[in-house]
Amino acid sequence: MKPYDILIVGAGIVGSAVARECALLGWRVGVIEGGTPAGGATAAGMGHVVVMDDSPAQLALTAFSRSLWQQESGKLPKSVEYENRGTIWVAADDEEMAEVHARQRVYEEAGIEARVLTAAGLADKEPNLRRGLAGGLLVPGDSVVYPPAAAGFYLAEARRLGAEVFLARAMSASQGQVLLSDGVSLVAERIVLAVGTECDLLPSLPIQKRKGHLVITDRYPGFVHHQLVELGYLKSAHKVTDDSVAFNVQPRQTGQLLLGSSRQYGNEEPQAEAEILRRMIDRATEYMPGLKELSVLRVWTGFRAATADKLPLIGPAAGLSEDRSLWLAAGFEGLGITNAPGAARLLMDAMLGRKSAIDAVPYLPGRLMEPARPAHA
Amino acid sequence: MTRTEVLVIGAGPAGIAAATAAAENGCAVIVLDDNLSAGGQIWRGATVQETGSSSRGNTTKRRALERLRRSGAQVLGGRCVFSAEASGMLQTLQETGSGSLVEQFHFEKLILATGARERFLPFPGWTLPGVFGAGGLQSLMKGGYRVAGKRVVVAGTGPLLIAVATHLAQEGAVVSSVVEQAALAQLAPFAASLWAHPAKLVQGARYRAKLWKTSYRIGCWVLEAIAGSDGQRLGAVRVTDGTRTWTEPCDLLACGYHLVPNTEIAQLLGCELPGDFVQVDKTQRTSLPNVFCAGEPTGIAGLEAAMVQGEIAGLACAGVSSAPLQKRAAAERAFCDGMEKAFALRRELRSLPRPDTIVCRCEDVTFGSLHGYTGWTDAKLQTRCGMGPCQGRVCGPAVEFLLGWRPVSVRQPLFPVPLQAFCFQDERVEINKMNEPIKEKA
Amino acid sequence: MPETCTITINGATRQVARGTTVAVALLLAEQPSRISVTGEGRAALCGMGTCFECRAVVNGILHRRTCQILCEQAMTVETSR
Ligand SMILES: Cc1cc2nc3c(=O)[nH]c(=O)nc-3n(C[C@H](O)[C@H](O)[C@H](O)COP(=O)(O)OP(=O)(O)OC[C@H]3O[C@@H](n4cnc5c(N)ncnc54)[C@H](O)[C@@H]3O)c2cc1C
Ligand SMILES: Cc1cc2nc3c(=O)[nH]c(=O)nc-3n(C[C@H](O)[C@H](O)[C@H](O)COP(=O)(O)OP(=O)(O)OC[C@H]3O[C@@H](n4cnc5c(N)ncnc54)[C@H](O)[C@@H]3O)c2cc1C
Ligand code: FES
Numbered sequence: 001m002k003p004y005d006i007l008i009v010g011a012g013i014v015g016s017a018v019a020r021e022c023a024l025l026g027w028r029v030g031v032i033e034g035g036t037p038a039g040g041a042t043a044a045g046m047g048h049v050v051v052m053d054d055s056p057a058q059l060a061l062t063a064f065s066r067s068l069w070q071q072e073s074g075k076l077p078k079s080v081e082y083e084n085r086g087t088i089w090v091a092a093d094d095e096e097m098a099e100v101h102a103r104q105r106v107y108e109e110a111g112i113e114a115r116v117l118t119a120a121g122l123a124d125k126e127p128n129l130r131r132g133l134a135g136g137l138l139v140p141g142d143s144v145v146y147p148p149a150a151a152g153f154y155l156a157e158a159r160r161l162g163a164e165v166f167l168a169r170a171m172s173a174s175q176g177q178v179l180l181s182d183g184v185s186l187v188a189e190r191i192v193l194a195v196g197t198e199c200d201l202l203p204s205l206p207i208q209k210r211k212g213h214l215v216i217t218d219r220y221p222g223f224v225h226h227q228l229v230e231l232g233y234l235k236s237a238h239k240v241t242d243d244s245v246a247f248n249v250q251p252r253q254t255g256q257l258l259l260g261s262s263r264q265y266g267n268e269e270p271q272a273e274a275e276i277l278r279r280m281i282d283r284a285t286e287y288m289p290g291l292k293e294l295s296v297l298r299v300w301t302g303f304r305a306a307t308a309d310k311l312p313l314i315g316p317a318a319g320l321s322e323d324r325s326l327w328l329a330a331g332f333e334g335l336g337i338t339n340a341p342g343a344a345r346l347l348m349d350a351m352l353g354r355k356s357a358i359d360a361v362p363y364l365p366g367r368l369m370e371p372a373r374p375a376h377a
Numbered sequence: 378m379t380r381t382e383v384l385v386i387g388a389g390p391a392g393i394a395a396a397t398a399a400a401e402n403g404c405a406v407i408v409l410d411d412n413l414s415a416g417g418q419i420w421r422g423a424t425v426q427e428t429g430s431s432s433r434g435n436t437t438k439r440r441a442l443e444r445l446r447r448s449g450a451q452v453l454g455g456r457c458v459f460s461a462e463a464s465g466m467l468q469t470l471q472e473t474g475s476g477s478l479v480e481q482f483h484f485e486k487l488i489l490a491t492g493a494r495e496r497f498l499p500f501p502g503w504t505l506p507g508v509f510g511a512g513g514l515q516s517l518m519k520g521g522y523r524v525a526g527k528r529v530v531v532a533g534t535g536p537l538l539i540a541v542a543t544h545l546a547q548e549g550a551v552v553s554s555v556v557e558q559a560a561l562a563q564l565a566p567f568a569a570s571l572w573a574h575p576a577k578l579v580q581g582a583r584y585r586a587k588l589w590k591t592s593y594r595i596g597c598w599v600l601e602a603i604a605g606s607d608g609q610r611l612g613a614v615r616v617t618d619g620t621r622t623w624t625e626p627c628d629l630l631a632c633g634y635h636l637v638p639n640t641e642i643a644q645l646l647g648c649e650l651p652g653d654f655v656q657v658d659k660t661q662r663t664s665l666p667n668v669f670c671a672g673e674p675t676g677i678a679g680l681e682a683a684m685v686q687g688e689i690a691g692l693a694c695a696g697v698s699s700a701p702l703q704k705r706a707a708a709e710r711a712f713c714d715g716m717e718k719a720f721a722l723r724r725e726l727r728s729l730p731r732p733d734t735i736v737c738r739c740e741d742v743t744f745g746s747l748h749g750y751t752g753w754t755d756a757k758l759q760t761r762c763g764m765g766p767c768q769g770r771v772c773g774p775a776v777e778f779l780l781g782w783r784p785v786s787v788r789q790p791l792f793p794v795p796l797q798a799f800c801f802q803d804e805r806v807e808i809n810k811m812n813e814p815i816k817e818k819a
Numbered sequence: 820m821p822e823t824c825t826i827t828i829n830g831a832t833r834q835v836a837r838g839t840t841v842a843v844a845l846l847l848a849e850q851p852s853r854i855s856v857t858g859e860g861r862a863a864l865c866g867m868g869t870c871f872e873c874r875a876v877v878n879g880i881l882h883r884r885t886c887q888i889l890c891e892q893a894m895t896v897e898t899s900r
Contacts, residue, residue: 148758292797506862516866521839
């Protein structure tokens, strides 16, 4: 059998973005998906394309990726629901307002437009927020997409350029060979694991599942205009031990509101849990009391692929595996939708020995060789 | 928070029989129903004007409701169950003109008597105002819709069509035809089996008498609903017998393709469903020891089956033997199998929708856009089919028939609820505390 | 109790018999309950609370299943857009 140039395991948004990049080079590409394409974390996520400044490396990757989204925005099909909503980081009090000013400077230095909103400015932009909030930071370049359709678009593009999709589970992947659950065996020069949270193909993957709950409402166009996130979100996203909730509401193009967010370790059950859901909703309604009356259509959970330093694994598996054919594109925690296009670009650069637009070293998998796994209760 | 020994979901014939039997035998019973008053689909409270003459059907209804009242079981209408746990708790939503109320109920034993809904199949024009479900139009009539003088075509499949046509005729509508997709050869053995069910035969004869002006077209189906001159409302339907096609002008179309069991709560609780229906034993017990199921969710078998199954389930909850009833229940089940064969959907109905025909009415997803996906989840994620407020209750069974994909994953909330419904803690529920059910001596 | 009640549908006042559901009041007034995602006027289909086609704005509250709600004196009903 003629070998593939590359086999990609996982057709979530990351695997699909990688597949498209490879197909664009004229490579012979095979994509392997054991579930539904885009049916993993990509189906569960919020689709907020956002610049985050948790660390300089995170800021660099999210800013780079967002710029790729922006460049392509005019060419995305309607189904991707790309909308340049902008983010408002909401500050509840003066202490958080000080933080707003600090972050504004960080963004500015990175060349990311960010504007400080006063209390009145915030109320004017989002009248359904409760009164008495201190203000906020508006990041106008952030956007909202519908992740399954974005992943579907990447994969369709890859197929159009000749990529083949195998709907079967990869049972093993090593030394350039992938064995599928239906008995088929495929060979390739390189194998990319874009497996989300699933580590069975490479048990040394330093990834932990971090559960999140989401709630979608019926259509209420105009109720919210920007993606609104409490400034404390970073704190809660940063914590690696406790369960946490934060106010995070997203206006969908449909007029629906998508409500997050919660973070839990050590719970791998997909069922929604009443207790954390209640905390999450209480938090949301504290910021936006009018949400209480809105009609909820569905509640679901998803799992983020968390790493110890909250940065993804992009590049050769060296350090985690001896196998020179293995490459990784995984561990995107709560930013895989944002970072998929950037990650695909960095991975290609590494494979081709091209210089990248940003420094790719912080994301190299080998850095987590001695996986310092976050402790959990 | 309200506690009760036996909680019944559904106040149709099965739920009424179940609640009555359990309460008469000493259980504290509460019955919940989404509808405002007891009766279910068939005995739906005729709240406006009951113009139809009192028939045997009405007598059965009156007797059943009267006996329920005397049994001491408490009926709470207007409560939609949106979440449930087999450990013994469920939540309901009550909607009124001015808002909504969430309540919690704790139970020792649960009887699911959630009935069925109509199966709708998409065809060009089926989203036009003027096109209703068959049972749909009937229940809207019971909600005060006046049909006198309107020309109506009743179409689809199943025994419901005749019942609806009769009701329409009673209310003064001109039922020009009843269009039944099942072929005569398919129906004949079922019709013959009716001889074994005298009560059903009498019902059938009474129906026929009301419809002497109506053509009963067997082996025919509606191809398309066509807008009238205003382009906004139904004006006519195209009907075919497979070789010949003709147009029938009408003001209303009542079209439904038999029934789909409401098994969402059973699925949520984790009851076994080997196929479309909830699995029960001789006492109507599901695979969960404290959960019973009666009526349509265990098999579409009609009124008598629902009543006898309900009674068996109620007796089982009260710990009383139902052996004498079980033979009758078995006979009714056989009737159900016969009915399923008689009204099996013909292949041709799969080619009714055109590429631009809407399949998912909530999200306006067309038939054409559903092609090329691997299954329900794939198509749902990419097209939004089934993502609207009905959560696939309408398009799910249709897509299953058209494309063979089985909808997956039932989740809470089973119906849309206000966000604050999730914020309920026990102490807050106390605000809405209701009286413990009062039991009269049986 | 009065035999009829007065409600407002899309700004117009209407008398309906007591016990009429809001979905039926909309049908009698020949007003769609909602405008669909692609702009079609829709009306009640199932009459029993499962299809959600009868959703309308009742007393200012969006997305109410009108086939499950009875008309009340002075109620306002609007087509959901
Ligand atoms: C609640 C929540 C909210 C989020 N919000 C946002 C947000 O607002 N913005 C943002 O940028 N990110 C967000 N994320 C994160 C984002 O959803 C994920 O980072 C992203 O979807 C990851 O994509 P992926 O392709 O790596 O993984 P997945 O989408 O999980 O894809 C992995 C795929 O690999 C397949 N697979 C795995 N193993 C095998 C195998 N052995 N054989 C075959 N196939 C296999 C799986 O079936 C799956 O389809 C959120 C996540 C959650 C859970
Ligand atoms: C931006 C956005 C907007 C959305 N809007 C809506 C909306 O308006 N309405 C709506 O209803 N939904 C909406 N969704 C929800 C979306 O459909 C979710 O991803 C939902 O989880 C999938 O729905 P489902 O029940 O069809 O499929 P799932 O429940 O996800 O089913 C997928 C399949 O995977 C299996 N599966 C999933 N997880 C596991 C697991 N851990 N273990 C074993 N099997 C598993 C299931 O059994 C099932 O067969 C939206 C999602 C996003 C991202
Ligand atoms: S008419 Fe179907 S829900 Fe009201």
